[in-house]
Amino acid sequence: MVNGYKPTTLQEAVEIKSRVSVTPYAGGTDLMVRNIPDAVYLFLNDIDELRQITQDDAYIRIGAAVTFTQALDSDLVPPLMKEAISRIAAPAIRNAGTFGGNLGNASDKADSVLAGFALDGRVRLVSAKGERVIPFDDFCVRRGVTNIADDELIAEILLPKEKCALPYYYKKIGGRSALAISRVAFAGAYEVHNGVIQAISATVIGEGKFTRYREVEATLIGKSVDEVSANADAYAERFIEKMTFTRGRVSAEYRKTVVTNLFKDYFASMK
Amino acid sequence: MNGIHFRLNGKDTCYDGSAADRLLDVLRDTYDMKSVKCGCKEGECGACAVLIDGVLVNSCCVAMGAVDAHEIVTVEGYRETARFAALSKAFADLSAVQCGFCIPGMILAAEALLSKNAHPTEEEVRTALSGNICRCTGYNAIVNAVLNAAKEGDGLW
Ligand SMILES: Cc1cc2nc3c(=O)[nH]c(=O)nc-3n(C[C@H](O)[C@H](O)[C@H](O)COP(=O)(O)OP(=O)(O)OC[C@H]3O[C@@H](n4cnc5c(N)ncnc54)[C@H](O)[C@@H]3O)c2cc1C
Ligand code: FES
Ligand code: FES
Numbered sequence: 001m002v003n004g005y006k007p008t009t010l011q012e013a014v015e016i017k018s019r020v021s022v023t024p025y026a027g028g029t030d031l032m033v034r035n036i037p038d039a040v041y042l043f044l045n046d047i048d049e050l051r052q053i054t055q056d057d058a059y060i061r062i063g064a065a066v067t068f069t070q071a072l073d074s075d076l077v078p079p080l081m082k083e084a085i086s087r088i089a090a091p092a093i094r095n096a097g098t099f100g101g102n103l104g105n106a107s108d109k110a111d112s113v114l115a116g117f118a119l120d121g122r123v124r125l126v127s128a129k130g131e132r133v134i135p136f137d138d139f140c141v142r143r144g145v146t147n148i149a150d151d152e153l154i155a156e157i158l159l160p161k162e163k164c165a166l167p168y169y170y171k172k173i174g175g176r177s178a179l180a181i182s183r184v185a186f187a188g189a190y191e192v193h194n195g196v197i198q199a200i201s202a203t204v205i206g207e208g209k210f211t212r213y214r215e216v217e218a219t220l221i222g223k224s225v226d227e228v229s230a231n232a233d234a235y236a237e238r239f240i241e242k243m244t245f246t247r248g249r250v251s252a253e254y255r256k257t258v259v260t261n262l263f264k265d266y267f268a269s270m271k
Numbered sequence: 272m273n274g275i276h277f278r279l280n281g282k283d284t285c286y287d288g289s290a291a292d293r294l295l296d297v298l299r300d301t302y303d304m305k306s307v308k309c310g311c312k313e314g315e316c317g318a319c320a321v322l323i324d325g326v327l328v329n330s331c332c333v334a335m336g337a338v339d340a341h342e343i344v345t346v347e348g349y350r351e352t353a354r355f356a357a358l359s360k361a362f363a364d365l366s367a368v369q370c371g372f373c374i375p376g377m378i379l380a381a382e383a384l385l386s387k388n389a390h391p392t393e394e395e396v397r398t399a400l401s402g403n404i405c406r407c408t409g410y411n412a413i414v415n416a417v418l419n420a421a422k423e424g425d426g427l428w
Binding site: 035 | 312
């Protein structure tokens with residue numbers, strides 16, 4: 001094949017990646033729009049082991065080359081993730097676009113990455129030398145930059161099962177109903193026992209980067225859920241004061257207002 | 272094994288060009304499949320949609336290497352089928368075609384839907400066509416044509 005490699009196993013793929021300069025290609029929905037001149041692609045779309053959705057005791061495991069359509073048809077994928085990916089683009093893009101591509105593209109608007117953040121997801125990276133598993137927080141450095149080494153490929157995303165089962169909140173706000181990139185989106189999951197918050201996540205698209213304000217989240221643990229939902233404004237403010245909003249397609253003030261409203265709605269909806 | 276081997280409308284085909292070439296361009300320029308339209312090259316319009324292994328994909332977002340060992344269907348192949356005849360009749364009956372530019376993509380999006388769900392609701396049809404932009408018809412006639420094809424072509428899907 002001219003200008004391309006098409007391995008059928010992950011082992012073969014990482015060996016090629018360690019030897020030659022290639023661009024991993026999964027669904028092509030970001031790469032082909034970017035249109036890289038003289039690209040040499042490492043095609044991952046026919047590697048079976050990257051196309052599986054499985055589970056073990058601790059995790060739901062989604063292969064890097066699993067498409068959004070495939071995940072929407074699976075009983076293993078948690079509802080928060082399904083809701084986020086069901087709003088991506090339109091069928092033809094969901095049929096091709098993958099979880100590995102959504103992460104690898106390093107966009108600050110990646111909908112599956114937002115859900116992965118809220119669910120304490122992890123990324124399994126594999127190279128010819130070995131593998132490592134790191135939290136989404138460590139993988140996504142900032143817009144356009146990830147923590148992947150030159151010789152590594154994304155193999156799987158891992159979603160902790162105990163998080164997948166929690167009540168959750170998700171909203172995406174785009175410019176139109178189909179084919180809308182998130183202007184703002186919000187994902188959160190929480191655990192309540194006897195009216196007391198045991199665990200909580202809250203994360204947004206709209207800040208220009210993916211972040212969990214874990215130290216702020218921690219201040220809600222041990223609070224009564226009634227108290228938090230009755231004082232949603234004040235609790236929202238704890239997060240908002242840590243955030244910085246910049247102008248993109250929409251103004252910084254718009255983003256801030258919408259994110260604030262979504263935090264309030266999240267806390268008010270908790271039970 | 273050199274070249275990229277795939278099936279195009281039922282025929283074994285070997286492409287000797289670059290694996291990075293865009294499927295949309297290759298279909299139009301090398302294989303003369305002019306039903307596949309180019310409206311944006313950004314995945315936004317659906318005019319370039321084809322079926323790969325029966326699944327709807329925008330061919331502007333596909334590099335040739337990805338289709339090695341896969342099966343591609345465009346309207347040039349699909350139009351030989353009874354399913355196409357049912358869709359074509361329904362589109363004609365309801366005047367669902369104006370300039371026609373979006374229609375090959377609409378037809379294949381309809382096929383992709385009906386092959387999974389032979390009796391869709393209107394909402395399901397709208398979702399299935401949501402990646403296909405039409406600047407002429409206002410969509411309602413196309414949606415009704417797909418619903419009609421499903422009804423009148425009952426048993427075909
Ligand atoms: C019209 C349109 C609408 C869209 N709407 C949305 C939307 O609403 N929300 C959203 O989140 N995204 C959206 N996208 C973006 C895109 O579809 C997603 O980011 C998708 O998940 C990309 O996956 P892919 O497999 O097509 O990636 P590819 O294009 O194949 O790859 C993307 C990047 O990831 C790298 N990569 C891929 N797989 C791996 C791997 N296993 N290991 C290491 N690196 C890898 C590639 O090298 C490349 O840099 C849209 C795209 C289009 C064209
Ligand atoms: S040309 Fe491919 S989606 Fe518009
Ligand atoms: S009929 Fe003209 S674009 Fe649809």
